[in-house]
Every structure is written in C-alpha cells, then in structure tokens.
Amino acid sequence: MELLVYIPKQTPRINYIFRHMCGRILGFKVKFCTKVEDFIAFEGVKFSYAKKKLGNEVFIQKFGLLDEQGINDLNFSVDHWEEVPCFFRVSSESEIPFDIFSAAFYLITRYEEYQPHVKNDVDSYPIEESLAHQYDFLKQPVVDVWTYKLKKILEAKFPKISFPKREFNSHFLIAVSKAFEHRHNGFVRFVGASFRDIFQLQIKSLFERFKTMLRLQPDPFDIYDELIGFAKENKLKFDFYFQLSNYSRYSKSISYNKRIYHNLIKSMGDYGDLGLLPGFEGLHDYEILEKEIKRWEGIVNRSLVKTLIKNYHLNFPDAYLNFNKLEVEKDFSMGYQKNIGFRAGTCTAFQFYDLNLEQVSGLVIQPYVLNSRILKGIDIYEKIEELKQLKSAIVSVDGQMNFIFENSDFVDRYSKNAIFALMKEMKQ
Known part of the structure; x- marks a missing residue:
C-alpha cells in the first residue's frame, strides 16, 4: 500500500x-x-x-x-x-x-x-x-x-483503508566461542590445564577433565544434541554462531582447522541458520576479520550473511563499518550485555546509518533484548517474570524479540532448565 x-x-x-x-x-x-x-x-x-x-x-x-x-x-x-x-x-x-x-x-x-x-x-x-x-x-x-x-x-x-499487518516473533541465537571444554583441545593444552588445576588446587576441575578425556562422561560444552532435541520438541529454531579465531588470550576454542569442528558447524546448519562470531582481534582489525569470514565461508561453502558479537564490546560504529565493507547482510549485536531492553529504542530490524558520511548501508541490524551474561549468578526464573512484561510490550507492536545465549550456559542443570523454561515462555 x-x-x-x-x-x-x-x-x-x-x-x-x-x-x-x-x-x-x-x-x-x-x-x-x-x-x-x-x-x-x-x-x-x-x-x-x-x-x-x-x-x-x-x-x-x-x-x-x-x-x-x-x-x-x-x-x-x-x-x-x-x-x-x-x-x-x-x-x-x-x-x-x-x-x-x-x-x-x-x-x-x-x-x-x-x-x-x-x-x-x-x-x-x-x-x-x-x-x-x-x-x-x-x-x-x-x-x-x-x-x-x-x-x-x-x-x-482514512477508515476505509486496509492497513498491512505484521506478526510478533521470537528468535534464539546460540553463540559458540568455545566448542568443547576439554576434548579436542590437543595434548599440550590438556597437560597445561591439568598442571594449572593442580597448582590452583582445583581438584574437581582436574577430575572432570580426566573423566572427559577418558570418555567416562561427555564434554560439558557438548550440548548440541540436547539443544536440537529441545528445539524440535518445542517447534523452535536456533541460529548458531561459531568463532574461528586464532588461539589467543581471548580465544580458547579448538583449532578452526580441525575436521571435527568443521563437522560440528555443518551439522548445526541442518537445524538452523549459521553465522560468524568474530573474535576480539577481528573486531579491531579489518584484515583479521576478513580472514575469519573467509574461513567461515570455506567451511560452510556459502557467503556469510549473519554476524554476532556476544562477549566483547560492540566497537560502534567501526564494527558495523567493517561488516558493511565485507558485505555482511545482518548483525545481531545491538543491545546492552548486562541490561535487558532496547539499546536503539526499537524491536524492529533497521539498516545501519553512518552519521559521519550521512549514508545508509546495506547492513541490517537486528536488535536483541537479552544477552545471557545478564543471567550469571541470578535467579533466572525471576527474570522470566520481568521478560513476560517486556514480551507484552513487543506483542502490542507486533515486533521481534531476540535472545542471545551460548553453549556454556547449558552446562549447569539448573541454568539449562531455567533457560529452557524461559524459551518456552518467550516463543510466539
């Protein structure tokens, strides 16, 4: 119209x-x-x-x-x-x-x-x-x-005019900065981490590490099958964002070259959309970001569409300028890591506007309402009640409600069950 x-x-x-x-x-x-x-x-x-x-x-x-x-x-x-x-x-x-x-x-x-x-x-x-x-x-x-x-x-x-209608929807994003806690990290890292546990008297962590490596229990971060099962049972769709940075003080995941990591990424693509979780260095260096995008595209065999920044600061507007130059279509990083709400005042996706050049870019920003960093150390069930009110406000304007979690959020049984309860309440 x-x-x-x-x-x-x-x-x-x-x-x-x-x-x-x-x-x-x-x-x-x-x-x-x-x-x-x-x-x-x-x-x-x-x-x-x-x-x-x-x-x-x-x-x-x-x-x-x-x-x-x-x-x-x-x-x-x-x-x-x-x-x-x-x-x-x-x-x-x-x-x-x-x-x-x-x-x-x-x-x-x-x-x-x-x-x-x-x-x-x-x-x-x-x-x-x-x-x-x-x-x-x-x-x-x-x-x-x-x-x-x-x-x-x-x-x-204009009472005779029929106005277009849109619908409320919720969207859940899973960030994977560290694919596995203990397994597939390599022998040198295993030995180093074990000695660190001994010196710091982290006996429980040491036993967990050995039991995982001896395959007496699954890796704590390997919760992917359970996530997929929950999504199927509740008719939800998850997007998965994987980090492909070089090993550094900021990135502790397994090597981006490992076949098992490639297989994991591709398998998650069977159940939801895939995106890139840029590393800390990539957010501050255009060439490193470009390399990470090429790695992602080489594994997935298609052009990168979506990015997400979860645990690092947004580096606004530079991050968006770089995403736009590298032809990223959608980004889900607009929000406050430790506060629920709308950083940009809207629950509708919008194009990035560069105020320095007075230009509209092709990058579409998808704002989120909750980053799971908010949930650390609190009663998640109490947050559900708060989020119900927020959902009502979004439903009243037929908007979108985006939530960001990470695989490590589902290790603890209490947190996992609470987050699953949250997802059930927030789905459309």
Whole structure:
C-alpha cells in the first residue's frame, strides 16, 4: 500500500527514517512529494511533515534534526505524551506534540554514541549515558510505540483503508566461542590445564577433565544434541554462531582447522541458520576479520550473511563499518550485555546509518533484548517474570524479540532448565 508524505525538501535522513517507520514497521510503500498540488490531488493515505501546516491534512511538525548534517550538540528535554516518553517537542498545531521522526532517528542511528563519552570495558558505550537509561524507557520499544500511535491517527483519518499487518516473533541465537571444554583441545593444552588445576588446587576441575578425556562422561560444552532435541520438541529454531579465531588470550576454542569442528558447524546448519562470531582481534582489525569470514565461508561453502558479537564490546560504529565493507547482510549485536531492553529504542530490524558520511548501508541490524551474561549468578526464573512484561510490550507492536545465549550456559542443570523454561515462555 502506498503512503504519500509532503515535505518541503527531501534529505537522506528523512528518506531513511520514514522508510523504517512507515515502511518496515507499518508496511507502506513510502513516496515523497514537494509540490502542494500533487499532495492535495492524491486520494490515498497521506500526511505532511514540515514546519507549517498546509490546510486540514494530518500534519506532523518537524523539529529540524532531519535537515541537519553531522553530529551537533542538541538541547532538549524528555517528557511524556499519553504515558509514553517523548522528546523534540513541537507546537500544538501538530497531530503529535513532538517530532517522532527526529526522535526515532536520534535513537536508531545511535546519535548519542557518536557524541563524546567515556568508554567502558564491556559495552564501549556506557549505558549510564544513554537517554533511555536516564529517563527509564530502556524496556520500551518507543520507536515502534510512536509509530503505532501514528498508525491510529491515520486509521481515524482514512477508515476505509486496509492497513498491512505484521506478526510478533521470537528468535534464539546460540553463540559458540568455545566448542568443547576439554576434548579436542590437543595434548599440550590438556597437560597445561591439568598442571594449572593442580597448582590452583582445583581438584574437581582436574577430575572432570580426566573423566572427559577418558570418555567416562561427555564434554560439558557438548550440548548440541540436547539443544536440537529441545528445539524440535518445542517447534523452535536456533541460529548458531561459531568463532574461528586464532588461539589467543581471548580465544580458547579448538583449532578452526580441525575436521571435527568443521563437522560440528555443518551439522548445526541442518537445524538452523549459521553465522560468524568474530573474535576480539577481528573486531579491531579489518584484515583479521576478513580472514575469519573467509574461513567461515570455506567451511560452510556459502557467503556469510549473519554476524554476532556476544562477549566483547560492540566497537560502534567501526564494527558495523567493517561488516558493511565485507558485505555482511545482518548483525545481531545491538543491545546492552548486562541490561535487558532496547539499546536503539526499537524491536524492529533497521539498516545501519553512518552519521559521519550521512549514508545508509546495506547492513541490517537486528536488535536483541537479552544477552545471557545478564543471567550469571541470578535467579533466572525471576527474570522470566520481568521478560513476560517486556514480551507484552513487543506483542502490542507486533515486533521481534531476540535472545542471545551460548553453549556454556547449558552446562549447569539448573541454568539449562531455567533457560529452557524461559524459551518456552518467550516463543510466539
């Protein structure tokens, strides 16, 4: 269905955010016009986006951010409209009392992360500096909520129009940075790890290591068959992301050259989509990242589509710039490792917009709501209740709920059962 928007002047920012909100979220084919007579003559769904109202049309007043270029200091306050946080206030002439398009652009492009800030050692951008954290709307997909409020206004104005419909869905990603805990690591690493356990008096770990190597018990991290069985029983689909880095202080998995690792990766591809888990060095060195992608493609025998960063900081925007150069299509790393919620304010996939060049890239960012690092050392069942509320918010806007886990999360029986219970509650 076609939507016409009157604008005095088209800019890359306007084109980008309208195609996300009115296109991706509402399902319209968006067209712009700069001539008043063309706008008046159009008989379908339409509204104007300008500084001043033309007549009796649906009118959204612009704040001005979408006409700018580069990153500037912005002075604005956050308040509420119909119990939803809002900012970039405009006059009462506007159907909505704030510029939802400028506000959404600010959040989705991560405008605030381009501004000067002190980086931390986990997420690069400290959550304490984010607008969503400061004003307590991190757990609300505000961009989608604002867009659905615009939809209601358009439905009231154009009651005979049938609006497109999308559906809620949940998505579970399994990161594999270390494929096996003890087995297949090689004799030298086995001896070294055993001596370390002895010197540190880790007797339980030492026995576990020997029992695993003697095949008296399965490797603790080898939970792949159980994951597949659970997925089949509950009609779920998992994506698997494997790390193929050189052995280093950051990467302790078995060699990417080992046939058993190749067989594992290929076998998981029979049950879900596969992607790359870039190593720490690859996130900071373009050439190393390129090598890791080539390794992945050599094993899987097809072009890499998906990437995920789970336990390292996002290195924004450099990581996305490199992914885009290497023609990665989708990335699932947009979120806070130790906080539930929406880092970019939306539960809908969006294209990466480079604010430095004012360009839209081909890379599509899939935001996540939970990284399993949050679950370490806590009662997971209590988090399920919190996530139920978050799910309700996402269902209300027919969005997507992405969860990131890793194979090591399923070693402990309590954690495994709790995560399985979480997955059952969160599936669509």
